[in-house]
Amino acid sequence: MYMRNSLFVLSLTFAFGTGTGLAETPGLGQPISEADITAWNIEVLPDGTGLPAGSGTAKQGAAIYSQKCAMCHGENGVNPAPGMLPLVGPAKFDKIDTMKTVPYYKYATTLFDVMRRSMPYQMPKTLSNDELYALSAYILSLNKIIGENDVMDAKTLPQVKMPNRDNFIIWDPSKI
Amino acid sequence: MNIRKCRKTEAPPLEPIAGNGLLDRRALLGRGIVFAGAMGTGAAGSLTGAGAEPIKNDPWSLEMGSVVPAYQVPSRFEKDVVRTRSNPNNEFRNSHARTPHHLLQGTITPNGLFFSISHSGLPDIDPAQHKLIIHGLVKQPMVYTVESLSRYPMVSRMHFVECAGNSAPMFSNEPVQATAQALHGLCSNAEWTGVPLSILLDEVGIDPRAKWLFGEGADSLGLHRSVPIKKALDDAMIALYQNGERIQPGNGYPMRLLLPGYQGNMNIKHVRRIKLIDQPAMSFYEAKTYSQILPDGKMWLFHFTMEVKSFITQPSFGHSLKGPGFYEISGIAYSGNGRISKVMVSADGGKSWAQAALQAPVLPKAFTRFRMPWRWDGQPIVLQSRAWDESGAVQPLRAEFVAARGQTEKPVTNPLGFPNQHYNSITSWGIDSSGGIKHVYA
Numbered sequence: 001m002y003m004r005n006s007l008f009v010l011s012l013t014f015a016f017g018t019g020t021g022l023a024e025t026p027g028l029g030q031p032i033s034e035a036d037i038t039a040w041n042i043e044v045l046p047d048g049t050g051l052p053a054g055s056g057t058a059k060q061g062a063a064i065y066s067q068k069c070a071m072c073h074g075e076n077g078v079n080p081a082p083g084m085l086p087l088v089g090p091a092k093f094d095k096i097d098t099m100k101t102v103p104y105y106k107y108a109t110t111l112f113d114v115m116r117r118s119m120p121y122q123m124p125k126t127l128s129n130d131e132l133y134a135l136s137a138y139i140l141s142l143n144k145i146i147g148e149n150d151v152m153d154a155k156t157l158p159q160v161k162m163p164n165r166d167n168f169i170i171w172d173p174s175k176i
Numbered sequence: 177m178n179i180r181k182c183r184k185t186e187a188p189p190l191e192p193i194a195g196n197g198l199l200d201r202r203a204l205l206g207r208g209i210v211f212a213g214a215m216g217t218g219a220a221g222s223l224t225g226a227g228a229e230p231i232k233n234d235p236w237s238l239e240m241g242s243v244v245p246a247y248q249v250p251s252r253f254e255k256d257v258v259r260t261r262s263n264p265n266n267e268f269r270n271s272h273a274r275t276p277h278h279l280l281q282g283t284i285t286p287n288g289l290f291f292s293i294s295h296s297g298l299p300d301i302d303p304a305q306h307k308l309i310i311h312g313l314v315k316q317p318m319v320y321t322v323e324s325l326s327r328y329p330m331v332s333r334m335h336f337v338e339c340a341g342n343s344a345p346m347f348s349n350e351p352v353q354a355t356a357q358a359l360h361g362l363c364s365n366a367e368w369t370g371v372p373l374s375i376l377l378d379e380v381g382i383d384p385r386a387k388w389l390f391g392e393g394a395d396s397l398g399l400h401r402s403v404p405i406k407k408a409l410d411d412a413m414i415a416l417y418q419n420g421e422r423i424q425p426g427n428g429y430p431m432r433l434l435l436p437g438y439q440g441n442m443n444i445k446h447v448r449r450i451k452l453i454d455q456p457a458m459s460f461y462e463a464k465t466y467s468q469i470l471p472d473g474k475m476w477l478f479h480f481t482m483e484v485k486s487f488i489t490q491p492s493f494g495h496s497l498k499g500p501g502f503y504e505i506s507g508i509a510y511s512g513n514g515r516i517s518k519v520m521v522s523a524d525g526g527k528s529w530a531q532a533a534l535q536a537p538v539l540p541k542a543f544t545r546f547r548m549p550w551r552w553d554g555q556p557i558v559l560q561s562r563a564w565d566e567s568g569a570v571q572p573l574r575a576e577f578v579a580a581r582g583q584t585e586k587p588v589t590n591p592l593g594f595p596n597q598h599y600n601s602i603t604s605w606g607i608d609s610s611g612g613i614k615h616v617y618a
Contacts, residue, residue, distance in 0.1 A: 031319075
């Protein structure tokens with residue numbers, strides 16, 4: 001359990017509680033350790049932070065895809081079911097209403113992350129780490145972003161150079 | 177007092193102050209005078225005319241009514257004042273429900289009509305089990321519950337929430353014939369009550385390496401969006417109440433991250449985790465969906481602010497005018513930058529403009545209702561509104577907007593489609609001599 005003694009919470013409040021200008025904050029949060037958050041701690045950042053152990057190839061991914069993904073996203077990532085997204089498309093986004101598919105992403109980690117947290121749509125958070133790497137490899141390979149035999153793992157996935165990476169501009173840097 | 181004297185001596189002029197019958201907004205203050213003007217030009221004189229039936233009692237005046245319900249709902253005669261849904265047959269996909277702006281007044285969106293977009297259905301969250309964890313680059317990760325947050329000092333603030341894809345059909349190169357609900361219904365306004373996020377961040381202690389945080393929902397999608405720490409410490413809130421009652425399931429029950437003025441999608445519903453990080457997460461929704469393609473082939477990232485916008489709700493598409501005479505033009509204006517400072521209205525397609533009255537209070541990052549008295553002479557006209565905010569930003573004219581942001585090459589046929597994001601140019605309603613109203617570009 002994440003319960004600790006409340007004196008510790010109060011001392012934290014006084015040690016760090018300066019930003020709001022309040023003399024005291026209620027301090028009603030319960031401390032928890034990062035180790036106890038593992039099940040929720042699933043995000044993957046662009047530099048690869050958060051990527052788990054495991055690996056996969058496009059060939060392995062193809063079999064998983066046809067079983068768990070094709071019903072919505074279409075065979076080979078095209079011709080999806082109504083209201084669902086295609087995963088394969090041109091790497092050029094030169095019209096304001098061009099359909100944004102996987103090649104649009106600035107980083108390949110976005111693909112891994114969204115599958116890990118949200119997919120399959122009706123059964124999210126059930127794909128194994130090896131399945132996630134294999135599906136990432138398959139979908140990137142379908143888009144000809146990596147080769148058919150490239151292995152995706154925690155080291156290689158963040159190194160994938162996405163075709164659209166250099167076309168983004170930050171709308172207003174002063175907001176960041 | 178000078179002001180009082182002024183009002184007495186300076187009677188609101190009934191002569192139009194801009195093209196096609198726009199009257200001085202100050203006429204709204206001197207109701208008696210406007211009323212007299214309306215009587216003079218409208219059909220009101222027939223009220224006591226020879227053809228009128230003698231007044232009698234209606235059935236509801238002659239028998240007891242029904243018992244009051246525990247939770248009341250609108251009159252059965254208001255059954256058409258509902259949200260329109262993008263998947264009316266419960267199709268297996270995301271669903272949108274749009275606010276019927278053309279059927280509402282004032283500035284508060286009733287909770288049952290507040291817009292909602294759900295990408296994977298509404299989670300059925302037990303508030304006693306819900307947790308909010310704040311961790312990552314902090315001195316001490318913490319867990320908060322609905323119960324513990326309910327003991328914190330709270331604030332109530334009026335704010336709009338707008339989907340970045342609101343008004344997207346207006347990227348069409350030809351005007352989509354649709355109501356303000358279909359065009360602009362992914363924006364609503366409520367009083368939110370909750371705990372300032374800065375208090376909770378204070379308690380966990382921000383590690384100086386933290387430049388961003390992301391909020392993540394407890395929904396099956398685990399939807400997450402990155403937010404600069406700067407915004408989190410400014411006016412972000414963990415909201416627990418919406419218009420006085422607990423937040424609706426479609427709006428984030430039992431708690432949501434409220435980021436006033438920022439893209440609706442960033443206002444994480446059912447928020448269960450906030451993690452402080454040193455780089456943006458580049459989540460699906462920030463890296464793809466809410467990144468906009470520009471006409472030159474570049475793409476915007478992190479277009480957080482919902483920019484100044486206004487549109488006329490009365491009269492608008494879906495209404496018809498019942499003959500010449502007095503009408504009030506009204507609509508809503510809002511800006512993610514702050515308060516609305518001015519709204520101008522035109523009845524001649526932008527050739528001449530008159531300043532609308534802003535209904536107080538004018539609050540930052542909230543709906544402001546504007547009103548403009550008008551006497552229609554029955555000729556075809558084009559109504560428009562244009563807003564300014566306190567930062568100096570002005571709602572762009574359509575030509576300016578299209579030059580910078582583009583439009584589709586072919587007409588948009590599905591008014592629920594999203595050709596692009598962040599449309600904030602003006603809306604024009606063309607009224608023909610029979611009182612019919614169309615959506616036009618002018």
